[in-house]
Amino acid sequence: MVDIPYRRELEFSYGTVAHIAPGIRRVIANNPGPFTFHGTGTYILGTGQVAVIDPGPDDEAHIDAILNALDGEEVSHILVTHTHMDHSPGCRLLQAKTGAPTYAYGPHGAGKMEQGVQVEEGGDMDFDPDHLVKHGDIIRGKDWTVECVYTPGHTSNHLCFALQEQKALFTGDHVMGWSTSIISPPDGDMAAYMDSLQLLLDRDDEVYWPTHGPSIIDPKTHVQAYIDHRLDRERQIIECIKQGTHHIREMVPLMYKDTPEFMYPAAARSVLAAMENLVRNQQVRVGGEGDGTSMGMDSAYDLA
Ligand SMILES: [Zn+2]
Known part of the structure; x- marks a missing residue:
């Protein structure tokens, strides 16, 4: 069997913001578990007017922690990698407090719907993004630029977000350092997942920031190990x-x-x-x- 170079070292405390790279902050939600590792890592991009990636579960305390991390700053965008319960339900709470619009590939099962398959289980069925984005779309903030990278597999609506200023890719649950991704049909699709791993091999991102666990600083080695593992x-x-x-x-x-x-x-x-x-x-x-x-x-x- 392939040895996957797992990365599991992560120092943090719940409810406090960490400045992890220039223009990138992270707050980790207190929802640890066998599928979430320490919990959902919510990322904040930029300064002054910021984007929030994946507000996380339906957890008021976590949303308050995100807002506390902001220093009189405005949330201008909410970006969503996919519609699992530990990623998107927090959008409703965050929107209620900020009015910021959400950006995502589509509601739960959106990618499958395009293939004529209805998926109605296991996801946040209430999430309906304000703005639909697709592969290659660029979202611009005051001091950040994000490219949408469509990576179906873990879910049919999964997006990664590439922060162009940093050559950093926010990989959601597509590629994580601490564990392999769960691919659960019907919304999960192994062929799509393998294609989406290959897609990352063809890019030149220098660091990955997954939703769960620490950064991945040798992205291609990691992605290749996941392909070999499957x-x-x-x-x-x-x-x-x-x-x-x-x-x-x-x-x-x-x-x-x-x-x-x-x-x-x-x-x-x-x-x-x-x-x-x-x-x-x-x-x-x-x-x-x-x-x-x-x-x-x-x-x-x-x-x-
Ligand atoms: Zn997920």
């Missing part, structure tokens, strides 16, 4: 099938030996995502009972 997972699935294991729930304990058992349901979602990719690439087919076309958690899988 290819390893695909090889493991094929090996499982060869050895006579045809169901996802039986593959998970074999594939995730070092993962605590309470994470198995999430791991199973990632295996399903990998399986969808293998089926699409005609390396695996849906076998067993049923019509052989509907693939899900309970389907039996065979080599194509």
